[in-house]
Amino acid sequence: MVTHIRSFEIHGPEGLGAKPRPELIGPLYTHLRDTLQDAVRMGFLHSSRSTGRVPGFLKAATDVRIEGVAGTGDNITTIRFRVPSFGTAAADLFQQKLLWDDGPKPNETAFELFGAALNDVANRKLDSNRFDPGLLRRISSFGHLMKVGIDKIRLPDTELQKLSEVNRSVVSTASELSQLTPKSRRVRIAGRLDLMGASQTLLKLEVKPGVVVTALWQGKAQMDALKDFFNRDVVLEGTGVFRPSGTLLRIDADAIERAEKQDDFFRMLPEAVPNQDYQKLARLKPGQPSAYARLFGSIPAEESDDEFLAAIEKFS
Numbered sequence: 001m002v003t004h005i006r007s008f009e010i011h012g013p014e015g016l017g018a019k020p021r022p023e024l025i026g027p028l029y030t031h032l033r034d035t036l037q038d039a040v041r042m043g044f045l046h047s048s049r050s051t052g053r054v055p056g057f058l059k060a061a062t063d064v065r066i067e068g069v070a071g072t073g074d075n076i077t078t079i080r081f082r083v084p085s086f087g088t089a090a091a092d093l094f095q096q097k098l099l100w101d102d103g104p105k106p107n108e109t110a111f112e113l114f115g116a117a118l119n120d121v122a123n124r125k126l127d128s129n130r131f132d133p134g135l136l137r138r139i140s141s142f143g144h145l146m147k148v149g150i151d152k153i154r155l156p157d158t159e160l161q162k163l164s165e166v167n168r169s170v171v172s173t174a175s176e177l178s179q180l181t182p183k184s185r186r187v188r189i190a191g192r193l194d195l196m197g198a199s200q201t202l203l204k205l206e207v208k209p210g211v212v213v214t215a216l217w218q219g220k221a222q223m224d225a226l227k228d229f230f231n232r233d234v235v236l237e238g239t240g241v242f243r244p245s246g247t248l249l250r251i252d253a254d255a256i257e258r259a260e261k262q263d264d265f266f267r268m269l270p271e272a273v274p275n276q277d278y279q280k281l282a283r284l285k286p287g288q289p290s291a292y293a294r295l296f297g298s299i300p301a302e303e304s305d306d307e308f309l310a311a312i313e314k315f316s
Contacts, residue, residue: 002088005067006111009154010077018071024149025077031141036062038135039114043104044093045200046214046250047241048134055200060089062110078156083109093200108159115155115164121174122164126245131174133181133241139174142166180244182272187240187251189213190259190266193229203253205236207267215251226256233259235266246272 008028015021038048040061067080086093087106104113117135120128131139142153145166152167191213195204201223203215215236217223238253248269 002085003082004085004109005157006081006083006109006155007157008079008081009156010079011151011154012075012149013151014074015149016071016077017074018069018077020069020071020077021149024145025079027145027148028079028153032064033062035138036064036110036114038138039117040104040110042117042130042132042135043113044090045202045216046129046132047216047252048132048138057090057093060084061086063089064110081111083111085109093197111155112158112160115158115160118155118164118166118170119160119162121177122170124173124177126177126180127243127247129249131177132243132249133178133184136174136178136181139166140171140178143168143171143175146171177244182242182246182274184239184241184252185270185273186237187248187270188235188237188266189251189268189270190233190235190263193226193232193234196223196226196230203236205234205251207269211269213248213251213269215253217254218252219254219256229256229258233263235259235263240270240272242272246274248272 010016010020010025010028012024015024037058040058042048044058061084063084065082067082070078070080072078085106086104086108090104113130117128117130118139120130121136121139145153146168152165154163154165156163158164189205189207191205191207193203194206194212196202201217203217203226205213205215207213213236215238217226218238235257236251236253237255238251240251241249243249
């Protein structure tokens with residue numbers, strides 16, 4: 001099996017080095033596999049949290065082993081890992097047509113996918129295919145490490161053009177993007193079933209020329225039972241998952257039927273229901289009077305006692 005060396009370079013004010021305090025790096029070891037699995041799922045399936053059994057290629061791609069630990073002073077600990085390339089761990093997937101153009105490459109590893117997701121979060125890329133609400137929450141959870149004495153975690157040796165790192169800014173941005181992401185909702189969409197990935201239970205639906213939707217099949221029927229729908233016009237129903245921008249990321253589909261003429265109405269991308277930041281709406285801009293200030297003085301003051309008694313006497 002072809003493997004590569006990838007590292008986490010952990011920075012903090014103290015307690016690190018070649019012999020780091022366990023409470024600083026222990027949580028990183030504990031959550032490493034789940035973090036990388038989420039990133040790999042996202043790269044291959046456009047979904048960080050899949051249901052059912054874990055595919056064999058996913059287990060193989062995240063079979064990470066510790067190669068060694070080194071340190072610099074009392075402020076930096078470097079943990080080196082040995083991890084397989086996707087060309088080795090998921091060789092069968094690269095023998096078929098790629099299910100999307102921006103998918104993982106054979107020479108890449110789980111660390112490349114995690115690093116690319118971190119970079120998209122750092123750049124606030126609202127239309128990214130590299131993260132979904134689940135992976136955003138996973139990145140946000142690194143905030144616990146920031147609280148116990150970690151400043152940042154760098155990925156120094158990935159084959160990415162830009163260095164990736166987890167820091168307080170990235171954690172905060174991930175949390176903001178998670179809150180900004182519209183809630184998932186039930187959707188129905190029509191199009192031609194263009195591609196099927198049996199091992200990934202993945203479907204590609206061409207809604208119109210140049211507009212393709214990714215769907216994960218979560219229905220009761222086995223994928224083999226859907227073969228008669230291939231290259232035909234169909235209608236998919238399921239849960240639509242959206243990006244922070246509000247555009248559709250994928251459909252978790254659980255129903256499929258042959259499309260009829262009346263289903264042409266659904267040959268369009270579903271729209272998200274935007275999240276409203278009511279606290280932001282309530283905050284005033286500089287110099288803007290509050291609604292209460294605008295109301296002040298517009299309501300007549302209460303009558304005096306004499307005026308009140310006169311009014312009673314008038315109507316009695």
